[in-house]
Amino acid sequence: MISQPALIDEYYQMLLEKNSHYEGIFFVGVRTTGVFCRPTCPAKKPKKENCEFFKTAQEAVLASYRPCKRCQPLHTPTTLSADVRKLVEAIEADPERKWRDRDFEELSISANTARRQFLKTFGMTFLEYARARRLGIAFNHIRNGKPLIETQLDSGFESSNGFRDAFTRIMGNVPRSSGDIRLLTATWIETKLGPMMAIADDEVLYLLEFVDRRGLENEILTMRKKLNVAIVPGTNKLLQQLTTELAAYFEGTSMTFQTPLSTEIGTPFQKVVWEQLRQIPVGETRSYKELAIQLGKPTAARAVAQANGANQIALLIPCHRVINTDGQFGGYGGGLQRKAWLLELEGQ
Missing domain, CATH: 3.30.160 (Double Stranded RNA Binding Domain)
Structure with a gap:
C-alpha cells in the first residue's frame, strides 16, 4: 500500500480528474464499498479518507478488495467502450461487409450509438470506419495488380467518382493507378x-x-x-x-524489439539523435547534455531536447530514458508518471 502523503494527495487528485496518464500507475481501494478501481473509473468518486492506494492490482486483491465491475481493473485498460469494442471485433470478423442500420440490431446496438461513440473515439463515424477498412483491403488488391474498376465494384461502389470521393473524404488521398497508392x-x-x-x-x-x-x-x-x-x-x-x-x-519478460523502424520522418539532426537514443542500454539513462556531448555538439543540449520531443515512435526509440542533468525526469509526451513507470520497469 502507498503511504507517502504527497503521493496520496497526487493520486487522489488524478482520481478526481480521471487522468488517463495514470493508468497502470496506481489502483485505488475504497473502504466503504470494498472494491478497487483504476484511475479512470467513471463511478462516483469516494472521499479521500476512504481511499487506499496501491501500485498494482495484485496488492489491492491481497488487501481484500474486489475488482470494480465498471472499470474492470484486472483487465488491460482501454478507452474503448463495450459497444465500440464489439463493433470493431465485428468489422475484423468480416472487414468487407457493407453495413446497414438493421445490422446493428443483431448486435443489440443502435445505429446512433455506434455513430456517436465511434466519432468520439476515432474521429469518424462507424460507417466511415468500416468503409475505410474496406477501402484499405481494396487498395491492397490494386497494389497487387487487380484492376481499379474491379476493386471499386468489389468494394460496393457503382461509380468511380463515388469510390474516389469516399477515399478522399476519409483518408485525404485519391488513387489513380496502382503506382499512385501508398497505404x-x-x-x-x-x-x-x-x-x-x-x-x-x-x-x-x-x-x-x-x-x-x-x-x-x-x-x-x-x-x-x-x-x-x-x-x-x-x-x-x-x-x-x-x-x-x-x-x-x-x-517485463523481454526488453528488446525487432520491429523495423522508418527512416523517412525527421530532419538529419533528429535522425542522428534518435539513433543515439536507441544506443542507451535498458536500465540506464542519459541527460540531454550527455547526448549532446556524445554527438560532438556540447552546446546543443536544447536542440537535443527538441529532437527528443519530436520522436514519434515511443519505447522503440526510448526517449523516456533521457532526463535532466540534475536528475529530474524532464518532459515526456506520454506523461511523467508513465515515464517513471517505464524506467522502474526497465530498472528491474
Whole structure:
C-alpha cells in the first residue's frame, strides 16, 4: 500500500480528474464499498479518507478488495467502450461487409450509438470506419495488380467518382493507378499503461504513441501530408509482431524489439539523435547534455531536447530514458508518471 502523503494527495487528485496518464500507475481501494478501481473509473468518486492506494492490482486483491465491475481493473485498460469494442471485433470478423442500420440490431446496438461513440473515439463515424477498412483491403488488391474498376465494384461502389470521393473524404488521398497508392495501416494496441496507436506499412513502423498524447491528431495529419500516404484501420504482420513484442515488454519478460523502424520522418539532426537514443542500454539513462556531448555538439543540449520531443515512435526509440542533468525526469509526451513507470520497469 502507498503511504507517502504527497503521493496520496497526487493520486487522489488524478482520481478526481480521471487522468488517463495514470493508468497502470496506481489502483485505488475504497473502504466503504470494498472494491478497487483504476484511475479512470467513471463511478462516483469516494472521499479521500476512504481511499487506499496501491501500485498494482495484485496488492489491492491481497488487501481484500474486489475488482470494480465498471472499470474492470484486472483487465488491460482501454478507452474503448463495450459497444465500440464489439463493433470493431465485428468489422475484423468480416472487414468487407457493407453495413446497414438493421445490422446493428443483431448486435443489440443502435445505429446512433455506434455513430456517436465511434466519432468520439476515432474521429469518424462507424460507417466511415468500416468503409475505410474496406477501402484499405481494396487498395491492397490494386497494389497487387487487380484492376481499379474491379476493386471499386468489389468494394460496393457503382461509380468511380463515388469510390474516389469516399477515399478522399476519409483518408485525404485519391488513387489513380496502382503506382499512385501508398497505404499505411493504423491499429489500436492495448497496454498496461493505456492504449497506444501504431501506424506501419508491411515493412516498417512509422508511429507508436499513447492515444491520449496531446497533439497526436496533428502528428498523424502532418505525417500523412509529408509522406503523401493514406492511412486506414486494420492490421498486418508487422503490427502483429509489434503487439507481441509490446506485450512481452510490459510484462517485463523481454526488453528488446525487432520491429523495423522508418527512416523517412525527421530532419538529419533528429535522425542522428534518435539513433543515439536507441544506443542507451535498458536500465540506464542519459541527460540531454550527455547526448549532446556524445554527438560532438556540447552546446546543443536544447536542440537535443527538441529532437527528443519530436520522436514519434515511443519505447522503440526510448526517449523516456533521457532526463535532466540534475536528475529530474524532464518532459515526456506520454506523461511523467508513465515515464517513471517505464524506467522502474526497465530498472528491474
